[in-house]
Amino acid sequence: MTDTEFSAKDSGLGVFERYLSVWIALAIILGIAIGAIAPGLVEAVASAEVASVNLVVAVLIWAMIYPMMVGVDFSTISGVARQPKGLIVTLIVNWLIKPFTMAFLAVLFFEYIFAPWISPQDAAQYTAGLILLGAAPCTAMVFVWSQLTRGDATYTLIQVSVNDIIMVFAFAPIVAFLLGVTDITVPWQTLVTATILYVVLPLAAGLLTRRILGSKQAIDAFTARIKPWSIIGLIATVVILFGLQGELILANPFVIALIAVPILIQSYGIFALAYGAAYALRVPHRIAAPCAMIGTSNFFELAVAVAISLFGLNSGAALATVVGVLVEVPVMLSLVAFANRTRAKFA
Numbered sequence: 001m002t003d004t005e006f007s008a009k010d011s012g013l014g015v016f017e018r019y020l021s022v023w024i025a026l027a028i029i030l031g032i033a034i035g036a037i038a039p040g041l042v043e044a045v046a047s048a049e050v051a052s053v054n055l056v057v058a059v060l061i062w063a064m065i066y067p068m069m070v071g072v073d074f075s076t077i078s079g080v081a082r083q084p085k086g087l088i089v090t091l092i093v094n095w096l097i098k099p100f101t102m103a104f105l106a107v108l109f110f111e112y113i114f115a116p117w118i119s120p121q122d123a124a125q126y127t128a129g130l131i132l133l134g135a136a137p138c139t140a141m142v143f144v145w146s147q148l149t150r151g152d153a154t155y156t157l158i159q160v161s162v163n164d165i166i167m168v169f170a171f172a173p174i175v176a177f178l179l180g181v182t183d184i185t186v187p188w189q190t191l192v193t194a195t196i197l198y199v200v201l202p203l204a205a206g207l208l209t210r211r212i213l214g215s216k217q218a219i220d221a222f223t224a225r226i227k228p229w230s231i232i233g234l235i236a237t238v239v240i241l242f243g244l245q246g247e248l249i250l251a252n253p254f255v256i257a258l259i260a261v262p263i264l265i266q267s268y269g270i271f272a273l274a275y276g277a278a279y280a281l282r283v284p285h286r287i288a289a290p291c292a293m294i295g296t297s298n299f300f301e302l303a304v305a306v307a308i309s310l311f312g313l314n315s316g317a318a319l320a321t322v323v324g325v326l327v328e329v330p331v332m333l334s335l336v337a338f339a340n341r342t343r344a345k346f347a
Contacts, residue, residue, distance in 0.1 A: 024326045027235045031242030032249060042243035046313045054313060057240065061198055061305040063233030067226045068301075069206025070219065071143070072161050083155060086278065086287035090159050093274045093295040094137040095170060101269065102134025103127075103178045105262040114258050122316050124184055126259055129320025131178045132307050134266065135171055137163050138297035142290060145297060148336045149289035156290040163294065164203060167302075171195055175306070194309035198302055230301075234325070237304060241322050244314035259323040267331045271296040275339070285346035289339040297332055300325045 035042050048055045110123035118126070138145075138160075146156040172195045176188060213219045242249065249255065274295045278288035303321040311317040 023231070023235055024238055024322075024329075027238040028242045028322075028326070031239040032246035034239065035243035035246030036250075039243075042240060045240055046244060054308060057237060057305070057308050057313065058197065060233040060237045060240075061301060062202060063229040064237070064301040065198060065202045065230075065305075066205060067223060067230045069164075069202045070209050070223050070226070071157075072164055072203065072206055073157055073210065083283070083287055085281045086155065086283045086291045087159060087162060089274055089277045089281065089283065090291050090294055091162070091166070093270060093277070094163060095166060095174070097273065098137070098266075098270055098295055099131070099135040099174050099178060102262070102266050103131050103182065105266055106130040106134075107182055109258070109262045117254070117258065122255075124182070125311060125316025126320045127182055128179060128184050128311060129303070129307050129315075129317035130259075130262060130266075130324075131182070132175060132303040132310075132317065133263070133298045133300065133321055133324045135174045135178070136167070136299035136302045138294050138299055142294045142297055145293035145332055145336055146290035148333075149293070149339045150286060151290035151293075152284075152286040155287050156294075159290065159294055164199075167299075168195075168200055168203065171199060171302075190310055191306070194306045197309075198305040234301065238322055238325070241304075241308075241313060241318050249319075255319075256323055256326075259320050260327050263324055263327050264331065267296050267327070268335075271335050279346060283346075285339075285343050288346060289343075292339070293332065293335065296335060297328060298324055300328065 045056050046054065106127040110118060110126050111120075115123065142160060143153075143156060145151075146153060172191050176191060209222070210219055213222055271292050274292035275288060278291050283291065300321060303324065304318065307315065307317040307321045
């Protein structure tokens with residue numbers, strides 16, 4: 001089997017992951033239909049809030065995030081000494097470059113290039129949503145991309161674990177800074193609450209679960225059982241979001257394409273930067289490919305959750321984060337194919 005023949009099917013990638021964009025598209029259609037037919041139902045879900053946290057969505061987000069956090073193993077971090085350059089590239093791209101280029105592209109497109117077609121209020125919301133996407137590097141799906149490129153599974157786990165540690169401390173300050181720079185009011189208390197609720201607590205719960213289960217076999221079996229709930233949570237959240245956004249989208253369907261443009265440019269640009277840096281530093285392909293993927297992909301579950309907490313279920317920010325989900329899978333699969341075709345270029 002050649003590298004280019006190593007497909008999603010060959011990797012054992014599940015049907016939901018392989019066609020995630022299809023399920024998201026169907027969820028969007030279903031959500032818009034429900035919003036038009038039974039708006040009271042969606043509004044009832046939207047009103048179930050306590051301290052700016054929607055209880056229904058909080059449960060769904062936890063269903064998405066918790067299975068991923070169970071897979072994080074901090075005991076692998078000591079292994080970074082054998083190949084530090086791959087981790088260095090990942091950290092620089094994820095935390096010193098990616099959030100800021102995403103903010104720049106969002107402002108460039110929504111406040112200038114797309115200004116004739118988007119109101120200033122909507123532009124600010126879409127900018128905020130993209131900032132949340134850019135500040136949240138991938139946690140779970142990167143294991144899929146690593147597997148598809150025949151990456152080093154242990155090193156990928158190291159990269160994810162270190163990124164999650166940094167995310168606990170860096171996500172809220174970076175988001176607050178970038179939102180402030182773009183003149184978007186930052187409710188600090190809500191941002192910190194969302195970070196604790198959707199990063200710190202799920203991560204702690206995942207670590208506790210690993211400790212209770214003990215063996216790797218038990219952890220893998222448990223993760224396999226709860227993994228479908230992650231997809232169910234994502235699909236249900238998308239249905240709710242687009243149920244609330246349906247009227248806006250039907251009035252201006254072009255907005256989805258506009259939001260996708262800076263996301264596409266960011267994705268391919270960040271991949272080129274990280275992959276090129278890894279090549280220049282002579283990082284082995286089994287580390288270089290996942291290294292580039294983790295920065296290109298997004299922790300969209302966190303971005304969706306925080307957008308809802310900060311701006312509400314029916315906000316443009318929440319809509320922008322969901323468009324990120326729709327765009328991500330086909331983009332990442334195209335990059336997987338490119339990485340596999342260029343494997344021989346690496347030492």
